[in-house]
Amino acid sequence: MRRVLLTILLIALASLQIIAVRKATFERKALPEGDATAYLIPSKLAKVTMLEFDGIAADFLFAKALVFIGSTKERTEIPRVKPWEWKWFNELSNTITDLDPYFVDPYYFANAYLTWEGGMVQEANDLLKKGSRYREWDPYLPFFVGFNYFYFDRDNGKASEWLMTAARRPGANTLYANLAARLAYEGKRTENAIVFLEELLSRTDDEELQQRYKVRLEALQGIYALENAAITYKQKFHKKPRSVDDLIRTGLIKEIPQDPYGGTFYMDARGIIKSTSNLMLSPQKKD
Amino acid sequence: MTTLWPVAMITFKEGIRNKSVIGIFLFSLFLLCTNFFMAGMALIDIGKIAVDIALSTVSLAGLLLVLFVGINLMSKDLDKRTIYMVLSRPISRSQYIVGRFMGMVLIIVFALLIVSILAVLSIILIKAGHGNENIRFSWSVVILALFFIMLSNILLSALSFLFSSFVSTSFITLLLTVISYIIGQSMQDIRSLIATSQTSGIEISQVSTKIVQVAFYLFPNLSLFDIKLQAAHGNPVPSSYLFWTTFYGVVYICLVITASALLFRKKEFP
Amino acid sequence: MAIIEMMNISKEFKDGLSSRKILALRNIDFKIEKGEVFGFLGPNGAGKSTTIKILLNLVYPTSGKACIMGKDVFDRSARAVVGYLPENPFYYDYLTAEEILSFGAIASGMDKTDLPGRIKTLLSRLNLSTASKRPLRGYSKGMLQRVGLALALVHDPQVVILDEPMSGLDPIGRKMVCDLILDLKAQGKTVFFSSHILTDIERLCDRVGIIVNGTLQLVDDLKHLLGKGTTLEEVFLREVGRQGGDER
Numbered sequence: 001m002r003r004v005l006l007t008i009l010l011i012a013l014a015s016l017q018i019i020a021v022r023k024a025t026f027e028r029k030a031l032p033e034g035d036a037t038a039y040l041i042p043s044k045l046a047k048v049t050m051l052e053f054d055g056i057a058a059d060f061l062f063a064k065a066l067v068f069i070g071s072t073k074e075r076t077e078i079p080r081v082k083p084w085e086w087k088w089f090n091e092l093s094n095t096i097t098d099l100d101p102y103f104v105d106p107y108y109f110a111n112a113y114l115t116w117e118g119g120m121v122q123e124a125n126d127l128l129k130k131g132s133r134y135r136e137w138d139p140y141l142p143f144f145v146g147f148n149y150f151y152f153d154r155d156n157g158k159a160s161e162w163l164m165t166a167a168r169r170p171g172a173n174t175l176y177a178n179l180a181a182r183l184a185y186e187g188k189r190t191e192n193a194i195v196f197l198e199e200l201l202s203r204t205d206d207e208e209l210q211q212r213y214k215v216r217l218e219a220l221q222g223i224y225a226l227e228n229a230a231i232t233y234k235q236k237f238h239k240k241p242r243s244v245d246d247l248i249r250t251g252l253i254k255e256i257p258q259d260p261y262g263g264t265f266y267m268d269a270r271g272i273i274k275s276t277s278n279l280m281l282s283p284q285k286k287d
Numbered sequence: 288m289t290t291l292w293p294v295a296m297i298t299f300k301e302g303i304r305n306k307s308v309i310g311i312f313l314f315s316l317f318l319l320c321t322n323f324f325m326a327g328m329a330l331i332d333i334g335k336i337a338v339d340i341a342l343s344t345v346s347l348a349g350l351l352l353v354l355f356v357g358i359n360l361m362s363k364d365l366d367k368r369t370i371y372m373v374l375s376r377p378i379s380r381s382q383y384i385v386g387r388f389m390g391m392v393l394i395i396v397f398a399l400l401i402v403s404i405l406a407v408l409s410i411i412l413i414k415a416g417h418g419n420e421n422i423r424f425s426w427s428v429v430i431l432a433l434f435f436i437m438l439s440n441i442l443l444s445a446l447s448f449l450f451s452s453f454v455s456t457s458f459i460t461l462l463l464t465v466i467s468y469i470i471g472q473s474m475q476d477i478r479s480l481i482a483t484s485q486t487s488g489i490e491i492s493q494v495s496t497k498i499v500q501v502a503f504y505l506f507p508n509l510s511l512f513d514i515k516l517q518a519a520h521g522n523p524v525p526s527s528y529l530f531w532t533t534f535y536g537v538v539y540i541c542l543v544i545t546a547s548a549l550l551f552r553k554k555e556f557p
Numbered sequence: 558m559a560i561i562e563m564m565n566i567s568k569e570f571k572d573g574l575s576s577r578k579i580l581a582l583r584n585i586d587f588k589i590e591k592g593e594v595f596g597f598l599g600p601n602g603a604g605k606s607t608t609i610k611i612l613l614n615l616v617y618p619t620s621g622k623a624c625i626m627g628k629d630v631f632d633r634s635a636r637a638v639v640g641y642l643p644e645n646p647f648y649y650d651y652l653t654a655e656e657i658l659s660f661g662a663i664a665s666g667m668d669k670t671d672l673p674g675r676i677k678t679l680l681s682r683l684n685l686s687t688a689s690k691r692p693l694r695g696y697s698k699g700m701l702q703r704v705g706l707a708l709a710l711v712h713d714p715q716v717v718i719l720d721e722p723m724s725g726l727d728p729i730g731r732k733m734v735c736d737l738i739l740d741l742k743a744q745g746k747t748v749f750f751s752s753h754i755l756t757d758i759e760r761l762c763d764r765v766g767i768i769v770n771g772t773l774q775l776v777d778d779l780k781h782l783l784g785k786g787t788t789l790e791e792v793f794l795r796e797v798g799r800q801g802g803d804e805r
Contacts, residue, residue: 044480051472052346052513055339063328102520105330205330293664297649297656304651304692367647372657372708375613375641376664379633556615557570557607 043098058100139172222257298390341406349440362457381548425521439512471509566621596762640709665712719750
């Protein structure tokens with residue numbers, strides 16, 4: 001008799017437990033969740049506290065960074081990621097790379113997001129430069145520094161310098177040396193940007209980044225085509241075209257290329273090809 | 288020598304048959320399985336993560352062996368007086384300590400060899416599963432790292448022998464050994480923290496600095512034996528480093544065991 | 558040459574963390590000759606185990622000297638000829654009886670070739686043959702005590718020192734130990750054992766020592782003691798009463 005009672009009690013308690021945990025978890029959702037970004041161990045202390053497990057601590061923190069960025073992709077508000085969150089992301093990336101400065105993934109990952117979305121190009125470059133110091137065999141980190149200087153800072157001098165550094169490393173694409181040389185010239189910005197982007201595209205597996213690069217590449221190719229047509233026009237007619245219509249009219253170009261950002265290409269007063277979209281997606285459209 | 292070997296053998300047999308050893312094996316197996324899951328998350332550096340987890344598992348297994356199997360063996364001797372079985376033979380106190388320690392070394396080497404083989408297997412499987420491109424680690428450094436992990440744990444075990452030779456309960460021995468481990472692993476980082484205290488903005492007092500200096504020579508610098516990072520990235524380790532670190536380890540172990548033997552001579556077993 | 562000699566042995570213990578000292582043994586002095594069976598008698602806490610442990614160099618005397626077959630007990634080779642059974646013995650219990658006996662024999666310098674035969678005989682003599690390959694974990698108290706005896710005897714020692722060898726044994730076990738001691742005596746070995754079971758002492762011993770409160774009150778031939786018409790019990794109680802020695 002005793003045994004039957006105990007078994008019934010056991011089953012009842014087990015069922016109760018299932019109900020209870022669901023209710024409690026549900027209630028928990030209503031509690032304000034602490035900010036995932038609210039705390040971070042400063043990297044010097046992290047090295048001490050992690051004892052001999054620096055390597056896997058870096059791995060786990062990187063997983064944390066991945067999860068964080070992943071979680072922001074679900075968000076709908078603008079901007080997707082707040083400035084202080086980018087700051088946290090940068091510090092986290094620094095801690096990861098202080099724990100294991102040879103770990104390449106956090107450099108790529110941080111650079112991809114800090115530059116394009118976070119607007120923290122300087123910080124991204126600082127990270128990449130740190131990685132470049134340790135990973136002496138790696139041509140890609142200095143290549144990315146070079147790209148950042150070229151594209152975001154418009155500093156061809158520094159870009160060229162870093163491309164040369166990249167070119168000297170084992171396994172570097174011969175492209176780098178050529179690109180470095182071209183950058184020494186002023187001008188040809190669009191063409192250089194296309195070369196850079198094509199290289200970046202070939203080196204990335206991240207789908208979102210690939211998409212981003214492809215779109216930009218398409219836009220730049222459109223601009224490039226218009227710029228070349230404008231040059232031909234000048235050679236032929238000995239004066240600059242006044243608008244893109246001139247180019248169509250004279251048959252130098254069949255039609256105005258489509259701006260994948262949704263705007264329209266035009267020529268400004270100085271003869272520079274621009275787009276009404278400013279090569280940025282309008283807020284309503286999804287990336 | 289003829290008396291040392293039988294003592295070493297019974298120590299080895301008793302230790303290796305301890306159920307905790309199976310527990311440590313299973314735990315290591317579990318950790319190595321998470322390797323498959325974790326390594327997949329890397330975008331590029333898959334090899335590094337695989338090696339990180341494999342080597343850390345071996346380290347952890349070694350630590351658990353020293354703390355639970357090793358100190359448990361000692362507690363049987365000292366608390367439950369199983370030592371009578373040995374000391375009633377024509378075996379001196381020093382021979383007892385050295386013989387016991389030899390047995391412990393055998394346990395560590397044998398058990399860690401098995402965990403190491405499993406760890407290496409997990410790395411091979413992950414390497415095979417993800418194609419061999421971006422995998423930069425080097426097998427030779429991995430093997431060296433495993434050797435150093437064994438040496439490091441043997442050193443920690445020697446320290447636990449030293450503590451047990453003058454401390455009354457095995458629990459205190461456990462605490463002291465854990466403290467030594469923590470100090471030993473973090474010492475290098477603490478020293479660099481002090482050295483760069485201006486730049487990092489963390490205040491360190493004069494007294495703390497002195498204490499750290501003393502601790503550096505007293506406690507073993509265990510982080511010297513940690514070349515997991517080098518193994519994970521295939522960074523070369525100069526042979527002079529290997530030589531001096533091994534030499535340091537061996538000297539320290541001999542020093543500690545000799546001190547234990549000396550202290551143990553004073554111990555009585557009423 | 559006396560087989561066992563204790564010369565003016567005293568032992569002080571520190572009382573825990575305080576500086577108080579406890580005098581456990583006071584001027585213990587006696588000799589045991591070859592072939593003797595010597596019984597060590599005394600109430601609980603009198604110092605029997607301490608005396609024995611000094612002989613085994615497990616406890617160090619504060620003053621005095623002890624020798625076994627002429628060698629100072631500090632010399633580890635003194636123990637090559639000694640077989641010891643501690644009170645309440647513990648063993649590495651993942652080992653089997655065979656492994657423990659093997660260890661004991663080799664550590665005491667016995668030749669490997671004689672070993673398997675000797676272990677087999679000893680185990681069967683002590684009724685442990687069936688359990689010999691099982692780890693000691695599963696043994697009963699009586700079986701453990703018998704393993705202890707086997708361990709004390711495996712290397713065929715000249716001197717056998719037993720601390721409360723009958724403790725925890727049922728009557729069959731006690732008879733076995735008694736027969737064993739008589740057997741050893743017949744082989745010319747010297748046996749020194751402590752007990753507070755008077756009947757066993759009466760049955761087995763040639764000489765008797767009574768220790769009360771750390772002092773060796775009496776050492777005499779058993780026949781001589783009992784010849785006066787007293788029982789051993791009377792002698793014992795008289796000695797205890799003499800000291801005013803209450804149980805500690």
